Amino acid sequence: MDAEFIQELFAQFRPVVVRRMFSGAGISVEGVNFALMIRGAIYLKVNDETIPAFQQEGSEPFTYTRSRKPNKPVSMSYWKLPERLYDDPDELAEWARRSFEVARQQKLAPRTRSAAKPRQAARKPAAGKMKRKPLQGRKRRRS
Numbered sequence: 148m149d150a151e152f153i154q155e156l157f158a159q160f161r162p163v164v165v166r167r168m169f170s171g172a173g174i175s176v177e178g179v180n181f182a183l184m185i186r187g188a189i190y191l192k193v194n195d196e197t198i199p200a201f202q203q204e205g206s207e208p209f210t211y212t213r214s215r216k217p218n219k220p221v222s223m224s225y226w227k228l229p230e231r232l233y234d235d236p237d238e239l240a241e242w243a244r245r246s247f248e249v250a251r252q253q254k255l256a257p258r259t260r261s262a263a264k265p266r267q268a269a270r271k272p273a274a275g276k277m278k279r280k281p282l283q284g285r286k287r288r289r290s
Contacts (some may be wrong), residue, residue, distance in 0.1 A: 148184055156189075156233070160240035160247075181243065181250040183209065183225050190225035191246035194253070200242075204229035224253075 150165035153174060157163045163182075164175050171185030183190045190209040193201060209225040212218075232239040 148187060148189075153184060153189070156236075156239065157243055159236040160243040176247055177251075179247065179250050179254055181247040182228075185209070189228040191228055191242060192250040192253075193224050193226045193246065194249045197245055197249060198226065201226040201229070204231075 150172065153165050153172070154163055157174070161176050165172050165184070166175070168183070169185070171183055173180045174182035174184060174189070181192045191201075193208075206227045206229050209223050209227065211223075228239075228242070232242060
């Protein structure tokens with residue numbers, strides 16, 4: 148699949164930008180990535196509300212394995228475009244619109260940090276008791 152094919156495929160939806168990413172490409176509108184093209188397939192952005200439609204079509208999520216943990220695949224919030232949509236531009240446009248809205252909402256949503264271990268505050272030295280570390284490998288300036 149090349150960029151021209153992808154642009155034609157999504158033409159009924161909106162003009163899309165296709166940019167190389169890793170071993171595939173990102174597909175975006177207005178700077179919002181709503182789809183990926185990787186391993187010869189297109190994957191659309193999903194959320195909890197849109198996943199059931201993909202499951203009903205027999206689609207699967209995009210997964211990859213990390214080199215450090217090859218037995219534990221990582222799943223992302225992109226699901227494979229159902230095969231029948233390649234031949235139905237009107238319905239493909241509707242699925243693309245929903246995926247674009249999901250991606251746009253996620254981009255606009257404030258990011259929250261996961262519950263990480265609480266950090267201990269760095270201890271401040273007592274006033275007037277600050278020790279200076281010697282400069283290593285550099286000569287001191289003389290003024």
